Amino acid sequence: MRKEKVWVYGLIIILVLEYIWTVVNHLFGFGVNVFWGLLLIGLINILADELLPKLRTVYIAVNGVFLALVVIGSLVSWQVERHENRISLVTQSDYRNNLKRTTAIAENELDAVVNDRSSGDYYIYIGTAASPDSRKLSPVIKQLAKNHEVYYFDTGAYTLKQSFRDSLEVKNLPYVTYVHNGQRTTGLNGGKTTLHVLQQLAKKQK
Structure with a gap:
């Protein structure tokens, strides 16, 4: 495996894990999580087009999985944010x-x-x-x-x-x-x- 392929695989894994970590720990709000998730999908596409042109099917599948993670993570973040807002209304x-x-x-x-x-x-x-x-x-x-x-x-x-x-x-x-x-x-x-x-x-x- 060429060094650039190892590098791009490693970068993609780091980006995905970092995103999951921030969602799980509720570091950002719903809107930020959606924006960041879509931005990472675009970045992964650019990296894959540049360095892995022959593995289009693979990275399309990876993008599909990651998009699902973005949607699920964003929904979780939204639910937590809504719950926090509801609790903060305690008089x-x-x-x-x-x-x-x-x-x-x-x-x-x-x-x-x-x-x-x-x-x-x-x-x-x-x-x-x-x-x-x-x-x-x-x-x-x-x-x-x-x-x-x-x-x-x-x-x-x-x-x-x-x-x-x-x-x-x-x-x-x-x-x-x-x-x-x-x-x-x-x-x-x-x-x-x-x-x-x-x-x-x-x-x-x-």
């Missing part, structure tokens, strides 16, 4: 309703919950209705609270002391950690946490 009223199953705690109670060394299993959730990321996560907390004890500390109503921020490693809101028999897991920061990830905290701790 402060919705947020409070989503947290009705949680147990609200005040500043003095937070110390007891964080440092409790007795037997017990529960989550500690720190957030506030004014935080967009907290509102995004609230539907997940609602589902979590159906089967687990969740203590909720509202930073809009109480001040989270720096000592708690340091000990819990609270970098941004919302924040969730799990406590099992007095042992606390490493907390999760941010609003993109899923129900599955939160449930895994409990499994890792037991």
